[in-house]
Amino acid sequence: MKDYDAIVIGAGNAGLSAAATLQRGGMRTLLLERHNIPGGCATSFVRGDYEFEVALHQLSGLGTEDQPAILRHVFDSMGISDKVDYVEEHHLYRYAVPGVIDITLPASVKGIIAVLSEAFPAEADKLKPFLDLCEVLTLEAYLAYPRAKATGDPEVIKKNCRNFVKYGLRNAKDVLDEFFDDPVLKAVLGGYWGYMGLPLKELPFSDLGVMLYAYAAMKPWHVVGGSQALSNALLDSFLEAGGDVRFNCGAEQITTDNGAVAAVRTEHGEIFTTNQVVSNASSILTYNQLLDRPELAGDVREDFKSRRMGVSGFVLYLGLDCTPKDLGIEVATNFVANTIDDEAQHAEALTLDGAPKGCLFTCYTVGDETLAPKGKSVVALMCLQYGSAWDNVKPEDYAATKFAYAEKLIDLAETVIPSVRDHIEEIEVATPMTMMRYLNTPGGAIYGFSQGIAEHGTVRDRVRPVHGLHLAGSWSGMGGFQPTYQAGASVGGSILCKQNKKAG
Amino acid sequence: MTLKDIRSVIDGFDATRAQMENLAETGQDFANEGARVQTRVASLHPKRLALTVSDLVEETATTRTLRLTGDAGTLPPFLAGQYVNLFVTVDGVETARPFAISSAPQERGHYDLTVRKIAGGFVSPWLVEGLQVGAKVSSSGPMGSFYVNPIHHGDDLVFLAGGSGVAPAISMIRDIAARRLPVKFHLIYGSRQTDDVIFQRELSELDAACDFLTLTQVISEPNDAFQGRTGFIDAALISEVCGEMANKTVYLCGPPAMNAACAKELKDVGVTNKRLHIEANGPPVDPTARGGWPSGVAAHQNVTVTVNGKGSFETTAGEPLLNALEKAGYQVENACRSGECSLCRIKILSGDVFNPSEAKLRQSDRRFGWVHSCVAYATSDVEILL
Ligand SMILES: Cc1cc2nc3c(=O)[nH]c(=O)nc-3n(C[C@H](O)[C@H](O)[C@H](O)COP(=O)(O)OP(=O)(O)OC[C@H]3O[C@@H](n4cnc5c(N)ncnc54)[C@H](O)[C@@H]3O)c2cc1C
Ligand code: FES
Numbered sequence: 001m002k003d004y005d006a007i008v009i010g011a012g013n014a015g016l017s018a019a020a021t022l023q024r025g026g027m028r029t030l031l032l033e034r035h036n037i038p039g040g041c042a043t044s045f046v047r048g049d050y051e052f053e054v055a056l057h058q059l060s061g062l063g064t065e066d067q068p069a070i071l072r073h074v075f076d077s078m079g080i081s082d083k084v085d086y087v088e089e090h091h092l093y094r095y096a097v098p099g100v101i102d103i104t105l106p107a108s109v110k111g112i113i114a115v116l117s118e119a120f121p122a123e124a125d126k127l128k129p130f131l132d133l134c135e136v137l138t139l140e141a142y143l144a145y146p147r148a149k150a151t152g153d154p155e156v157i158k159k160n161c162r163n164f165v166k167y168g169l170r171n172a173k174d175v176l177d178e179f180f181d182d183p184v185l186k187a188v189l190g191g192y193w194g195y196m197g198l199p200l201k202e203l204p205f206s207d208l209g210v211m212l213y214a215y216a217a218m219k220p221w222h223v224v225g226g227s228q229a230l231s232n233a234l235l236d237s238f239l240e241a242g243g244d245v246r247f248n249c250g251a252e253q254i255t256t257d258n259g260a261v262a263a264v265r266t267e268h269g270e271i272f273t274t275n276q277v278v279s280n281a282s283s284i285l286t287y288n289q290l291l292d293r294p295e296l297a298g299d300v301r302e303d304f305k306s307r308r309m310g311v312s313g314f315v316l317y318l319g320l321d322c323t324p325k326d327l328g329i330e331v332a333t334n335f336v337a338n339t340i341d342d343e344a345q346h347a348e349a350l351t352l353d354g355a356p357k358g359c360l361f362t363c364y365t366v367g368d369e370t371l372a373p374k375g376k377s378v379v380a381l382m383c384l385q386y387g388s389a390w391d392n393v394k395p396e397d398y399a400a401t402k403f404a405y406a407e408k409l410i411d412l413a414e415t416v417i418p419s420v421r422d423h424i425e426e427i428e429v430a431t432p433m434t435m436m437r438y439l440n441t442p443g444g445a446i447y448g449f450s451q452g453i454a455e456h457g458t459v460r461d462r463v464r465p466v467h468g469l470h471l472a473g474s475w476s477g478m479g480g481f482q483p484t485y486q487a488g489a490s491v492g493g494s495i496l497c498k499q500n501k502k503a504g
Numbered sequence: 505m506t507l508k509d510i511r512s513v514i515d516g517f518d519a520t521r522a523q524m525e526n527l528a529e530t531g532q533d534f535a536n537e538g539a540r541v542q543t544r545v546a547s548l549h550p551k552r553l554a555l556t557v558s559d560l561v562e563e564t565a566t567t568r569t570l571r572l573t574g575d576a577g578t579l580p581p582f583l584a585g586q587y588v589n590l591f592v593t594v595d596g597v598e599t600a601r602p603f604a605i606s607s608a609p610q611e612r613g614h615y616d617l618t619v620r621k622i623a624g625g626f627v628s629p630w631l632v633e634g635l636q637v638g639a640k641v642s643s644s645g646p647m648g649s650f651y652v653n654p655i656h657h658g659d660d661l662v663f664l665a666g667g668s669g670v671a672p673a674i675s676m677i678r679d680i681a682a683r684r685l686p687v688k689f690h691l692i693y694g695s696r697q698t699d700d701v702i703f704q705r706e707l708s709e710l711d712a713a714c715d716f717l718t719l720t721q722v723i724s725e726p727n728d729a730f731q732g733r734t735g736f737i738d739a740a741l742i743s744e745v746c747g748e749m750a751n752k753t754v755y756l757c758g759p760p761a762m763n764a765a766c767a768k769e770l771k772d773v774g775v776t777n778k779r780l781h782i783e784a785n786g787p788p789v790d791p792t793a794r795g796g797w798p799s800g801v802a803a804h805q806n807v808t809v810t811v812n813g814k815g816s817f818e819t820t821a822g823e824p825l826l827n828a829l830e831k832a833g834y835q836v837e838n839a840c841r842s843g844e845c846s847l848c849r850i851k852i853l854s855g856d857v858f859n860p861s862e863a864k865l866r867q868s869d870r871r872f873g874w875v876h877s878c879v880a881y882a883t884s885d886v887e888i889l890l
Contacts, residue, residue, distance in 0.1 A: 168515075232868040458517070
């Protein structure tokens with residue numbers, strides 16, 4: 001008998017979800033995490049009186065209690081529904097470019113149409129058709145297309161997924177251009193590009209459209225206690241079901257026998273036998289480093305060559321000694337930029353020489369005051385940045401470089417939200433190197449590989465060269481919270497399914 | 505592709521596949537990325553540093569500076585004020601203690617740790633009396649957020665130091681001098697007796713040489729010949745030597761009693777939380793005196809700790825769980841040993857545990873029973889998950 005029915009490497013969102021699903025499904029599962037806490041990106045840390053959310057800005061896919069959406073069902077199936085509390089956000093975002101626009105989109109399709117019709121009357125009649133398209137695209141991408149594809153008949157795809165066929169792989173800029181003229185309106189509607197890390201012309205429209213519609217219809221959510229609360233709840237559910245977990249215990253090798261998974265060796269030298277491994281570590285690390293015979297990875301390594309490294313982030317975690325109201329903000333999610341040009345903003349992510357042109361100011365205490373001591377606020381101020389921007393920064397210059405860039409980021413935020421600096425009580429600066437340290441990802445990437453059209457799941461073929469080795473997480477699908485929870489649950493589910501077939 | 509892919513009906517599918525093939529021509533298989541990640545992380549934040557004691561300097565009768573040289577050459581950079589956690593084996597017990605680095609950050613060949621012997625201590629007496637030149641030790645990488653932060657600390661800095669709490673202060677002073685930073689730095693340094701003053705000569709020299717530095721020394725148990733300031737650091741003294749405090753940033757590092765007393769005095773002279781940075785101090789000296797400690801439980805009361813699946817042992821309620829675990833031969837990762845860094849996080853499966861205010865617990869860790877073992881006390885028999 002094997003030591004475990006399954007071993008999960010990494011306790012990020014996908015690893016936790018896979019582990020909880022497997023153990024609750026009756027497979028004896030070992031979860032290995034190199035860090036001392038579950039969550040990966042989905043974590044928090046405490047400084048002084050403040051607890052800082054590391055990564056979650058807005059949780060998507062939950063839906064309301066009355067109208068639950070997919071993620072609520074997934075969480076139900078993993079047994080965490082009564083372990084977590086959520087706070088609904090009533091706005092998608094504020095989009096502010098001084099001298100150009102300052103507008104807030106409410107969290108409803110109707111509300112968005114009303115607000116934008118008033119601000120852009122000349123284009124009012126195109127808003128509904130546009131948002132309708134986002135809606136049907138969501139349904140087609142997630143429901144109709146997978147079914148149609150399974151039939152193997154191209155005509156069925158054409159017939160049942162008309163919008164997906166036409167718009168699914170087009171770039172977001174193109175589609176916005178097709179509908180609208182006003183560049184400011186297009187920039188406002190494209191505001192979420194930053195959540196995917198690529199400018200509109202490189203993003204598949206289906207991803208942007210789905211995101212916009214999903215947040216509007218299913219609402220953006222905060223989690224009480226932050227995403228760490230979700231991570232802790234998933235782990236709790238896993239432990240309650242009898243799972244074994246080891247922290248401070250990285251996996252060092254996946255041992256194979258005849259091209260199939262046989263065991264996992266930890267950094268402490270222990271060896272655990274198993275036939276099933278789910279790796280939540282990056283695919284790069286899994287196939288190039290962990291696998292005992294990297295040559296087994298064959299096709300995967302070919303696939304790597306057509307991939308590009310994804311983006312990381314530069315984040316200031318701020319504890320402010322004032323309320324959101326004192327700062328003049330009413331909305332948690334604030335995109336602040338000095339240009340509506342997303343390509344110019346993205347270009348700054350590649351270098352430390354200039355200054356950020358766009359950023360995201362998320363104030364978690366809007367809507368949930370319990371996150372900070374009374375009268376105070378917790379903020380994450382973030383801009384996109386690639387790990388490569390830090391390649392030539394020497395260790396001895398690291399601190400000075402990060403502080404200097406932090407100053408520029410605060411300067412940008414202050415063009416819309418004045419006197420942030422004066423209110424700082426606690427501050428922690430995280431760079432792509434910080435992400436790299438805590439996630440063990442190449443380039444400190446936070447969504448896995450770049451999320452461009454050529455990386456889209458629709459155009460990629462699934463390669464799984466090693467029997468019993470499964471990947472789950474941002475490196476083998478879409479990055480972000482909702483996708484990675486779902487990926488873990490689905491990988492766990494399909495392993496269970498096969499196992500049960502064998503047994504039955 | 506031999507057969508036409510059914511996905512070709514999607515607009516842009518064929519073009520995107522062609523683009524993928526182009527990308528593959530110029531791309532890479534990332535074979536070296538894993539090693540790059542490791543090297544990069546180790547150069548900034550190594551998990552462990554292998555060190556050799558290359559020199560020992562007597563500072564006072566009870567204090568000495570350990571010079572630790574990196575076995576792998578240049579040591580990782582740090583910010584003046586940060587600490588390393590020093591791993592040692594004392595009386596067969598594998599344990600560790602955090603110490604601020606007293607050398608300048610510009611010095612990359614070694615870290616100096618200035619250690620004062622605490623009467624009745626477990627590790628400090630051994631470091632001050634037992635450690636020999638040539639000994640091998642290991643430490644964590646530099647850590648902690650007690651440093652001069654250029655973003656919001658401003659340029660008018662005051663440091664209140666007591667005893668070996670002068671260690672991070674002298675590193676800051678050396679750093680400011682080396683980088684010629686445009687700040688003012690006022691060190692108010694309290695010692696018990698004149699013989700206890702650490703770095704006396706260097707401080708006087710720096711005071712004379714550096715315009716940015718003001719030095720105020722205070723002795724609490726002076727001998728008859730002593731002519732300088734005497735007593736404790738209090739509101740009156742702070743106001744007298746510093747003037748208006750509202751716009752100054754204050755760092756405070758001394759023994760626990762001094763930190764508590766000075767924090768109060770500083771509030772009285774108008775220093776807000778925002779402008780006050782207090783270095784962590786280790787577990788509370790007397791946890792039973794803290795609010796929330798269960799009545800009827802004495803510090804010396806015996807309790808049994810069961811480690812899930814790994815046996816059990818006896819300890820006392822007043823002993824931090826981390827120390828108890830180490831003495832019983834269990835290993836738990838740790839660094840600050842003061843409740844802040846969360847590395848020593850363990851889960852309480854059953855039983856009662858007291859978490860003092862030092863424990864900077866996440867909201868959801870509290871909810872699911874995770875504690876910081878370095879400052880957690882078993883006040884009944886407990887079962888834990890390591
Ligand atoms: C600052 C920031 C902001 C973000 N903002 C958003 C946002 O607003 N919305 C959104 O949807 N997404 C956001 N993300 C991205 C999102 O958090 C991630 O895409 C997602 O959490 C990735 O989940 P994952 O399952 O792939 O695992 P990861 O979080 O990458 O976790 C992988 C885990 O595996 C562990 N591991 C790695 N190697 C080993 C090994 N050899 N042995 C054992 N363990 C190992 C790691 O320690 C880690 O815990 C953000 C991320 C960051 C950092
Ligand atoms: S060792 Fe840092 S919190 Fe316990």
